[in-house]
Amino acid sequence: MKKKIPLIIHELLEEFLPLEDNVFKVLYSENFILKVSDDDPNSDFYFHIEEIKNEGAKKIIIDYKPCNTNTVINRTESIEPKNIHLFFKQWIELLQKYQTVKSFYDDPIAEAYAEEYYSEFEILEEPDKPFKTNQILFLDEYLEKIQENIEKHATEKNNAAIQEIKNDVITLRENLTSHSKAWVAKNLSKIWGKLAKQGTKFIKEFMTEAKKQVIENSVKFLIQNGPQILKEITESQS
Secondary structure, eight states, X not given: OGGGSOHHHHHHHGGGGGGBTTTEEEEOOSSOSEEEEESSTTOOOEEEEEEEEOSSSOEEEEEEEOOBTTXXXXXXXXXXXXXXXXXXXXXXXXXXXXXXXOOTTOOHHHHHHHHHHHHGGGGOSSTTSOOOHHHHHHHHHHHHHHHHHGGGGOOTTTHHXXXXXXXXXXXXXXXXXXXXXXXXXXXXXXXXXXXHHHOHHHHXXXXXXXXXXXXXXXXXXHHHHHHHHHHHHHHHHX
């Protein structure tokens, strides 16, 4: 696929590669030359290079959403390849502003917990690389335990929050193998933040021992001691 795209496009977009897994993600597509989406799993923002036209002056067709700060609709344009980085940069900056702007939809309590937990992940080695297979398998099993047991604690008052946490867990499990350690740590910290907000019962049952070992040893300890930790989690819920 790489050699189906003109070199100038690769060169002009190269500066944005460090932002992958933090601002955007690249998706495989048979229909587009390049398919990029917002890294937020709850977002439908995207940037597509749909086709390259060689009629007369070479043009590329792009489709992106949102197209500016005043709307969340998409826009399709025909542009010269040499300008692709200008449009992509504008789109990236919009996503970054969404990440930092304060809104009524923010949850400062859960976010404060998440920031606390994520800050402890500074010990991660090679954060831009994925976890090893055995580490991923343990994390998946740990997340599966949360997914299977969290609804037992749902009440009329917290049901919406519980479902949101469960959906986040499912999304993280689906992406463990395709994202970096930093991305996994960030999203695991968000789940922990939401769990912590629900109360000490959730911290004790789903986080205390597993969180400690994940953070202190970058999941290395869990490879050797994972079965025992999972046993303790299961027993605490029975």
